[in-house]
Amino acid sequence: MLVQRHSPSLRPLTTAHLAQTMTLLGLSALELRQKIESALASNPALELVDERRCPTCRRVLAGSSTCPFCSRLPTSSADEPIVFVSAREDFQNFNGTGSREMPEDNYAQAALHEDLPHFVMRQIASELEPEDRPIVAHILTSLDEDGLLSVPLVEIARYHHISLSRIEELLRIIQHADPIGVGSPSPQEALLVQLEVLAETRPVPAMAAEAIKQGMDLLSRHRYSELGQLLGLPTAQITEIARFIGENLYPFPGRFHWGDVSLNRQNQKTNQYSFHYPDVIISRLNESEDTPFIVEVALPLAGTLRINPLFREALQQAPQDKAEQWKSDLEQAALLVKCLQQRNHTIVRLMQKITVLQREFILHGDAHLLPVTRATLAKDLEVHESTISRAVSGKAVQLPSGHIIPMSMFFDRSLHIRTALKQIVDQETKPLSDTEIGSLLAEQGYKVARRTVAKYRSMEGILPAHLRQSNRPQSRQSQTLREAI
DNA sequence: CTATGGCACGGATT
């Protein structure tokens, strides 16, 4: 296998090597930690020693978690980013902020240790009868990335042989957990639940619930006068209700904070990137324009994982019945350590390439992202394409700006065009049709079909021209709301 | 008649 070429020190790869390297490569820092912890617990041949060495230069590190020697290489330049693996002690205390503001602490905490289903379950578990828990778990795991329930309730009721009304009771409990409205079958219902909860602590506009119930589609299309007629209210009052909803309610309870790292593009536009522990942290050595990058590949452990030398000795005089077991433990341990090295090695090499290629993007944002494919990078690095895929998937990168983005964003083929599109719409004086936007994009060198403009536009949550009023800035929430329909 | 969204196809990407 090609991987070998870059790691001459490793002994020839067996199938086991390969399999495990592949698996480890595909894991994020968080998953990797779990994996290592469980290995550590079950395999006596492994030990975690406090002595920490810089994985790059092998120097023993004293206090700091980053190697002072490596991070101060005087020869590095913009073309040669400093890339190294770093054992992060702060992993447990990670709060995801960096320099970035964090809206709610508990979200960050939750995202570190668990996903949306677990987060919700933990809140409500005490309210539930033990026999209801599997049912609730079923519901929670069926949520889509927006935190909405796409599976019909009847189906779940039938599956568990319980009545529909029982299910509805349970769902009600779920909906009142944080994020409020989670588990609702529709954005509409999510809004209603939020409204209800909000009403307990502060005044809400009269008829707001009616407006949502009866005029969801009108509301979402900004047809305030029509909605006014429907409800027999003056348009002004409807506008007021709409404003309130836009500012205080959110139709997709899960989208704000969770969302799939690789798929959910929606939250990128809001700067609310997912709160995952970054597998890679990019920072700049200084403030100058041509500063080298410092790239830390996070190893979610404080210390060095190695084979316990005592165990190796003990193996010599192992009792008959245990010999076999011990031997396999030792092999397992050695394998894990090697594969771990290899995983890190691959990621380091990958990041070296990426940081050079996407330098402008890292420093200056979305518009400068080059459309690079995993395939070309694989060729550059002389590894198999699938190796890159695995190395990239499910991982997060923290940029010098503090933003945490999915690593796959480095391979987004249309982000720069979408950014240009956003800019066009931001600056438009009258709503431009997709065709017009298309020709403007063409002037900038982006030749895309009209249909594609429409796709990008909706990806960015921008409404079609006829529903966009001329350039008054609108709250993000109401944009999202309208997107719902 | 124009603007847009849905569906589906084919080629590229993973």
Next chain:
DNA sequence: AATCCGTGCCATAG
């Protein structure tokens, strides 16, 4: 082999 993405065609709304 499975999935994603850009695009063309067509139906529908305005």
